[in-house]
Amino acid sequence: MRGRGEAERVARLLGAWRTGAPAAAALRDALAELIDGGHLPSGRRMPGQRDLAGALGVARGTVARAYADLTADGRLAARHGSGTYVRGARGGGRPGEGRLTSFDDGRPVTDLSSGALPGSELVAEVMPEVGRLLRRHLPDLGYHPAGLPELRQALAADFTGRGLPTGPDEIVITAGSQQAVWLIATALTGPGTRTLVEDPSYRGALEAFAGAGGRVQGVRFTPTGTDLGLLDGAAAAAGAAGLLYAQTALHNPTGVHTPAPHRRELAAIAARHGLLVVDDQSQADLAWHRSEPLPGLDRLADPARLLTVGTLSKLFWGGIRVGWVRGPREIVGRLVEVRRAVDLGSPVADQLAALLLLPRAAAQRAERRAFLLRQYADTEQVLRAVLPGWRWWPPAGGSGLWIDTGEDAVALSGRALEHGLRLTPGPAFSPHHSHRGHVRLPVWHPHSTLLDVARTLATLTEPRET
Numbered sequence: 001m002r003g004r005g006e007a008e009r010v011a012r013l014l015g016a017w018r019t020g021a022p023a024a025a026a027l028r029d030a031l032a033e034l035i036d037g038g039h040l041p042s043g044r045r046m047p048g049q050r051d052l053a054g055a056l057g058v059a060r061g062t063v064a065r066a067y068a069d070l071t072a073d074g075r076l077a078a079r080h081g082s083g084t085y086v087r088g089a090r091g092g093g094r095p096g097e098g099r100l101t102s103f104d105d106g107r108p109v110t111d112l113s114s115g116a117l118p119g120s121e122l123v124a125e126v127m128p129e130v131g132r133l134l135r136r137h138l139p140d141l142g143y144h145p146a147g148l149p150e151l152r153q154a155l156a157a158d159f160t161g162r163g164l165p166t167g168p169d170e171i172v173i174t175a176g177s178q179q180a181v182w183l184i185a186t187a188l189t190g191p192g193t194r195t196l197v198e199d200p201s202y203r204g205a206l207e208a209f210a211g212a213g214g215r216v217q218g219v220r221f222t223p224t225g226t227d228l229g230l231l232d233g234a235a236a237a238a239g240a241a242g243l244l245y246a247q248t249a250l251h252n253p254t255g256v257h258t259p260a261p262h263r264r265e266l267a268a269i270a271a272r273h274g275l276l277v278v279d280d281q282s283q284a285d286l287a288w289h290r291s292e293p294l295p296g297l298d299r300l301a302d303p304a305r306l307l308t309v310g311t312l313s314k315l316f317w318g319g320i321r322v323g324w325v326r327g328p329r330e331i332v333g334r335l336v337e338v339r340r341a342v343d344l345g346s347p348v349a350d351q352l353a354a355l356l357l358l359p360r361a362a363a364q365r366a367e368r369r370a371f372l373l374r375q376y377a378d379t380e381q382v383l384r385a386v387l388p389g390w391r392w393w394p395p396a397g398g399s400g401l402w403i404d405t406g407e408d409a410v411a412l413s414g415r416a417l418e419h420g421l422r423l424t425p426g427p428a429f430s431p432h433h434s435h436r437g438h439v440r441l442p443v444w445h446p447h448s449t450l451l452d453v454a455r456t457l458a459t460l461t462e463p464r465e466t
Contacts, residue, residue: 005433007047007055008410012428013039014056015417023058024065031066035075035086046076046084057411109417110453113424115252115399115442119317120364126356133352143344146336147173147324148351154358159308159326164298170326172335175346177282177311177323181205181245183335184278184307184325185212194238197245198226200402200429200438202252202280205245210431218431221251223393225258228265235273244275249296250283253429253440254402255395257287257294267301278307282323285315285365287397288373293365294397304328312354314399315364322346322354372399372443379443379450386454387461400442407462409439415460421453 017030034040046052049067053060067084070076077087146152152168159166174180185208189195195209199218209216219234220227226246235242248258248266258266270277277297284293297306311323325335339345357364379401383390392401405412409425416423426435445453 007051011055028066174323175321189214225262249281249294255398257396280309
């Protein structure tokens with residue numbers, strides 16, 4: 001399983017690697033570009049030939065010839081009985097110049113790999129006032145590792161108003177929810193720890209927890225929430241040193257909202273086994289059928305064992321890099337200490353913008369809700385007409401659909417990239433590289449774009465067996 005997962009990661013890095021050259025030569029050149037660009041660093045073990053061939057949909061001999069050429073020119077080294085490893089770059093390549101940033105043939109790519117939404121006009125409207133407020137802060141140094149005091153105070157008041165009494169010292173401001181999860185993973189997990197996550201789950205969190213070096217274990221996620229029976233067993237094995245990362249308010253990538261009885265039992269299981277719970281509510285403002293944020297584990301889980309993650313980036317704009325963690329003072333203090341070593345705090349201007357945007361959250365939720373409902377109706381109509389074999393769980397909100405394509409979505413994503421479409425297949429959302437038949441498809445693109453995408457994918461979809 002691990003070998004196949006590594007092969008799929010390399011396949012995603014390669015992108016649209018096929019050119020007019022013979023397959024082995026094209027693959028050799030594409031891998032060389034990744035090595036020279038620093039995306040396959042020195043010392044990294046390459047996937048096995050069979051695994052990479054399967055991920056790319058080519059013959060094993062094609063991979064073998066590409067590996068042999070790269071070994072001959074010094075980029076790879078074969079170790080008997082151990083595998084093939086990256087030896088180092090040739091020439092003056094630098095990280096950032098590989099296929100993660102561009103494609104050789106220069107064709108435009110329609111990026112369907114992210115569910116991030118377009119920005120709100122409200123962001124631009126508050127900027128003149130941000131400039132005026134900045135004048136008050138220019139005399140100080142501008143470093144606030146825990147966050148701007150007035151923003152922490154405003155968020156604490158918001159939590160208190162929702163029934164979870166909170167002080168400013170129980171809040172740390174972060175550069176979006178991604179950094180929030182990274183801080184938690186770095187400060188609280190690592191070798192010898194076990195982190196339980198939903199399967200599927202937010203891929204940024206999976207990368208953060210895996211990068212910390214601990215064991216990451218997935219628990220099956222269903223249309224009604226985490227499989228509680230499996231969670232109970234996994235929590236017993238994890239013990240009091242374990243951590244549970246969940247998205248009970250609104251789940252990424254499925255769009256499921258976990259019902260209250262299910263959330264209550266999940267909290268009870270966590271308490272029974274002494275788990276520290278991370279409730280990521282980053283998507284909570286994107287509900288489709290209610291005006292308030294979707295509720296998570298607030299008032300259900302033990303506040304002394306609960307960390308709540310939030311952000312303004314999903315509601316207003318990804319360019320406003322303001323997120324937060326609410327939790328016990330001692331743990332928040334540990335997160336702040338890790339934060340000090342990273343960047344000394346989020347930009348003051350972004351935090352002032354957040355302070356001005358918070359009172360406008362209700363209006364922005366209404367605007368997002370109306371927009372996403374229209375887009376979902378359009379997306380549903382297009383998919384049912386053009387790709388009638390695709391299936392998805394009915395979402396409670398969010399910006400995308402978790403779609404069962406009925407075929408190998410990893411291979412489909414590879415073919416799609418050859419035609420200028422970038423998709424994210426299911427294994428990217430799984431700690432165990434499962435959900436090979438799924439893709440996450442954003443719903444916010446214009447009708448013309450969506451229709452073109454669906455028609456292209458219909459030509460690439462493999463016929464179903466009858």
